[in-house]
Amino acid sequence: MIYIAGMDDHTDRTRKPRADAVRNRELVLEAAKVVFNAGGPEASLEAVAKRAGVGIGTLYRHFPTREDLFEAVYRREVEQLSEFAEQLKNAKDPVDALRRWLRSGVEFVATKKGMVAALALAVQSGSELHAFSFDRLTKATGSLLDRAVAAGEMRADISPEDLLRAFFGMCYIHDQPGWQSTALRLLDVFVDGLRVQPVAKPKAHTTKRAKPAAKPKR
Amino acid sequence: MIYIAGMDDHTDRTRKPRADAVRNRELVLEAAKVVFNAGGPEASLEAVAKRAGVGIGTLYRHFPTREDLFEAVYRREVEQLSEFAEQLKNAKDPVDALRRWLRSGVEFVATKKGMVAALALAVQSGSELHAFSFDRLTKATGSLLDRAVAAGEMRADISPEDLLRAFFGMCYIHDQPGWQSTALRLLDVFVDGLRVQPVAKPKAHTTKRAKPAAKPKR
DNA sequence: TTGTTAAGCGGAGGCTGCCTCCGTATCTTC
DNA sequence: GAAGATACGGAGGCAGCCTCCGCTTAACAA
Known part of the structure; x- marks a missing residue:
């Protein structure tokens, strides 16, 4: 495969990200927003996954730590x-x-x-x-x-x-x-x-x- | 059993608390102090019990919730x-x-x-x-x-x-x-x-x- | 279209911690 | 010493965390 200089659409010769991956990421985010806002930051990640309709593995792939998910939300x-x-x-x-x-x-x-x-x-x-x-x-x-x-x-x-x-x-x-x-x-x-x-304080605080x-x- | 007025040692006619119970309570407290100070408030209660050398059940009997233990410590x-x-x-x-x-x-x-x-x-x-x-x-x-x-x-x-x-x-x-x-x-x-x-502030804050x-x- | 292949999916399973329950052991009292 | 109250301990059920890997599916090339 020849790299064509100037072809700046996606500058690197990488595969387009999979549609399902993109979709799932969004689903998880949406679910997380709801679950976190309702149940606070301790809420179960499995609950998030379930609500999003994805497996727990998928959730973890997109957001390896709870904090990652949090930040994204x-x-x-x-x-x-x-x-x-x-x-x-x-x-x-x-x-x-x-x-x-x-x-x-x-x-x-x-x-x-x-x-x-x-x-x-x-x-x-x-x-x-x-x-x-x-x-x-x-x-x-x-x-x-x-x-x-x-x-x-x-x-x-x-x-x-x-x-x-x-x-x-x-x-x-x-x-x-x-x-x-x-x-x-x-x-x-x-x-x-x-x-x-x-004004200067009555007693200079040291x-x-x-x-x-x-x-x-x- | 006749209640003797003025006998103020333990005013109520209750059994003396068991010695082992008192001792264990102290052991748990001591262990909890160490474990919490080291591992923060999330530390495992089972770790506390183990360190105290008592069963987890004993810990829970004395301090039904994590907060109880915390407060006591x-x-x-x-x-x-x-x-x-x-x-x-x-x-x-x-x-x-x-x-x-x-x-x-x-x-x-x-x-x-x-x-x-x-x-x-x-x-x-x-x-x-x-x-x-x-x-x-x-x-x-x-x-x-x-x-x-x-x-x-x-x-x-x-x-x-x-x-x-x-x-x-x-x-x-x-x-x-x-x-x-x-x-x-x-x-x-x-x-x-x-x-x-x-002095009055330059601009009255409303x-x-x-x-x-x-x-x-x- | 179809074949190839990287990327992604999902959930079983191992692990840890929480908490309850109850048969057994121990202490206090008489 | 006996009786009865009290406390002990840990097995076991449950829930959540996270990893791992066989299966699926979308992207790309031809």
Whole structure:
């Protein structure tokens, strides 16, 4: 078989992916979304496979680990969330923009029961697979945070990662009756804390600030 | 059998608990502490039983659920933590006292790998069993918080429960390389946010404050 | 079309952990 | 020492995880 230069349709001489494989992947994803949103992140993978109408083996071939499946299911949602940040970049008040973004995050979490676990995955432990979500969210947060810092309204020693973790932490209590209002309240406090303090504090706090959050190598 | 008033040794006419039962309970607790601290809260209960040198049935009789065991294991630690709060009540600067308490909490979590799960249990979901830990911690937090509020240094619309949840949330990312410094930084920001803002904000934020955290009925 | 072959399918089966149940052993009490 | 209450332990049933491999099917070439 001769490779024809310039033939850029599918640049590599690889077989087209099988139609059934593509279809099944989609079926699994759809089923997983339903099952995870209903039963939480602990839900049985066999249940997902059954709902999708595929064998358990098929599920595992497409998504070798539970986390893979998770990431795939919530990728779209994460993307949505970061797009909202994009929009907010044009808001007048940068602090308010950040605040609003965080608040919208709470709402997001509220509607998707599995979302917290997805965020956990994105924010937590430096495994490989969650890279996408983590990057997206970090960038989204960063763009809002940076603006506020540049405007001189916020302290500069909190990294986007830090903020993300704080956000996540505050949403983590998401299976209590009134968790939403709690989370919103806590986030407000946090954002207030992020503001550059208008006057010197009465007592200089010597709790030494950590050096500006070392960016994770990546 | 005649009940003798004033005989206050064991006030009720019940059998003395069996010696082996008492011993086994202790063995299980000790084993659980080791296993949980090493393997995290997911660790196998059968492993605990094996380590304790008792049958799995014995373990379950003493601690019908995993949570029961958890609570028992970390009860002492929780107590210690709240005692520290007690000491701090005499500190001069109430804001600083609170800050220090939270920070010490981070250290605590750092040394006990299972501690976060224990806190989660205490802070999360209103099941029955965690009442003790939750109460202890709420009171500890409350006493410090109240003092700061009374001194006019902190806003009054955050309940001890809220604060506890925030603390927990920030510790939740406890399996990352640098999580400790992150958590400390985040807590500092949060405490700053809690302070009564010295001057009116440049732009009145209309994000309406939730009504002063309704105390959970209990 | 048809044949070839890589890719994908599915579920049996091995494994681990959860939890219950009950015959047996041990301790307390008298 | 005997009786009776209490606790012990682990077999066994169940569920979920994940792997492995014989069978099926879609893509491609001719």
